[in-house]
Amino acid sequence: MMQMLAAGGLTPLTDDLRVSDANNPRGYFEWEKIKQLPNEPDCIAEAEGKVVKVVSALLRNVPSGYEYRVIFMTRSLEEVVASQRQMIKQLGASGPSMQDAVMVAAFETHLRQVAAWLEAHPEIAVCWVEHGSLLKATHVEVTRVQEFLKFPFDVEEMARQVDPSLYRQRIPIQAAAAAV
């Protein structure tokens, strides 16, 4: 999504510290300083007029006084957990020893909490984009994002950024059906 927004004409706030790797060969578009959000909420000022990637766990720390437009990317949590497991392995980091099912349940609750928080903050506009839909119906989703942001995107250029070959953590059909 960051790639698409950048291609569409928005300015991503990134420090380029995290370089592309096998997990994400087209780069991460991350801004290290956003991790300070709980302790230094004012750092968000640097993102004004730009687009910044924020993990859901930090979203509740954004300070008031700004007009936010949140594009909330969702994905099958089984896929998310599998993908993260793989990334942690490749990073050589040590993750929790919980079973995937427990992690999925934890993420589900977490997402419910974030969604409830967003609902309680109507001043923050949200556009929910499902990862699978973005791959399958790219033009529809991109147009929706364009309408949400009210920004004159180059929709064709944005759509060209979608690379289905990067979609590697597919879950078996039965699991996908269950997740639905």
Added chain:
Amino acid sequence: MTERLAKKVLLIGWDAADWKIINPLLDQGPMPALEHLINHGVIGNLATLRPILSPMLWNSIATGKRPDKHGILGFIEPDPDNGTIRPVTSTSRKVKALWNICTQSGLRSHVLGWFAGRPAEPINGVSISPLYAEPVAPLDQPWPLTPSSIHPAALGETLAPFRIHPGQLTPAEILPFIPRAAEVDQEKDQHLASLARILAENCSLHNAATWILENEPWDFMAVYYNGIDHFCHAFMNFHPPRLNHVPEKEFELYKDVVNGAYKFHDMMLERLLQLAGPEATVLLLSDHGFHSDHLRPRYMPKAGPGPAVGHRPIGVICMAGAHLRQNERIYGANLLDITPTVLTLLGLPVAEDMDGRVLVEAFEEPPKIEKIPSWEDVPGECGMHPANLRMDPVSAQAMLQQFVALGYIQAPNEDQAKAVENCVREAQYNLAQVYLDSHRPGDALPILEQLTKEKPEEIRFTLHLGQCYLDLSRLTEARATLETLVQRGGQPWADWLLGLVHLEENSLDKALSHLSRAAEAEPRLPDLHLRLGNTYLRMRRLEEAEQAFQKALAIDSDSPEAHLGLAQLRLRRRQNREASEEALAAVGLRHFLPMGHYCLGVALGRMNHLERAELAFRTALSMAPGLLNAHRWLVAIYRRTGADLVTIANHQRAIAELQERRVRATGAA
């Protein structure tokens, strides 16, 4: 809905209250309110659960479920919001408590001061968390209510002024506890400050309770006081008789505090009873007792839940009200029985997924007990927090750890990370102990293996792993685990467990050697004498066995195992009446004691009390279906009483299966 037996139910929690302190005070007269309750109701011991940690226990009391089901696994939990730790919260409790069931059933309930009470739950009634009473600033500074400490929040304005700050207390309140308070050097000695804080907090909650009783309608109300427990932790060392290591001067200053705490609680009880009125059914109980005699520990271990070492595994219960017996004793009550009993009093169904039972023996007539599979499946508003607020804190912590590993969020600083890691580890350790306590060693094993792998230097983890192997009859692994500890020396608990392993292996001489060595190192531990008694019993050295059991009882007269040992011994001597008395005493102290019920059955059967014997054997089998001889006794009893053939055939089939299993096990060995 079945018949409602109680118009109102008032549940009063006195953390750590103990008959060993109460009884002498009742004899002397300064607890008139409790005496009144006792004379008009039933009393008994209330067996606790292990580990003996109050947040876990009070949530078991309020849910009728063990901690693995209710999810409160200690004093603290990881705080997913900031990567640190926090006191356990109501959002972590996974199941409905009494006040939720009441809300769901259209009854109005109030709950005050309960462990894991924050954020206050949105029940049909008033919910006040312990943080309501906690002073957060010095007296001369503003003292706002902690957010989410009261539901409905609108009541905060009314209830906030009822809080007492420790700094507001005057000598008139302090001197009854410490008559020579003026002699305390408060620069060096913090006892006075502790006393003021405990007193103020309990007064604050009590004030709120009395306001609610005077102003709010109610069907069920639960009020929890932590005072006795906190007073005991701070002052039990000074309680008479003076312990050798306690200086004379400090003893003289503080020797009256514990008794004073009980008298103070009795005064609060008197007011509650007045306001609740004669139509209310009252349950007063404690989650555990507190050692007040020679069993008081001299040192509290720093690691883990050290202060719990002073907890005695027997609490108190007193119930009075309509349809309950008067001036009687009940036996075998467990704190898991409180929720089913309260539900029955309120005419509500008991759930089959609850781990306790209705205390039917407390009722004048056996109550009609309606059952449902689970209250958790009953839809409707129950006053729990919405799903988006509830989350298992350990899973939440794992999710944060995952985000850190991925570089999405900042890692907590080293101290925070260590605090969270320790917190999660303690919760896991407590969970393993819950499994061991409820005879599920298979569930405890992977946890203990992991803990021991992570922290091989933690002796308590290794000891419990050894116990777990023993419970699983994996004796080789149990022996190997415990021998490493014994080789380190100075580990009487390891010697004790190793003695048990040898008992299981029928190496009685070796068992005796380890148990004797443990007894020499730690002679105050009652279990050691018990095991010695059991070993002598098996070696048919009955005189020595009796001496050992009597020694265990001299140390702790409330030891169910000691009474069980004596029951077995009396059975060997064919002293059936004495055996039945000892067995009754044993199951009175701990209902979940299958061998106790079995011995009772044997004694009664031999005395030809077949109906009561049958009940005892059935109870034993409900707890331990593999008790082969209990099935045999039942077959014999049913043949004599002419029971239906199907019942007899069922037990015969069980006997055949158990025998076959034994043959297979012998073959496999």
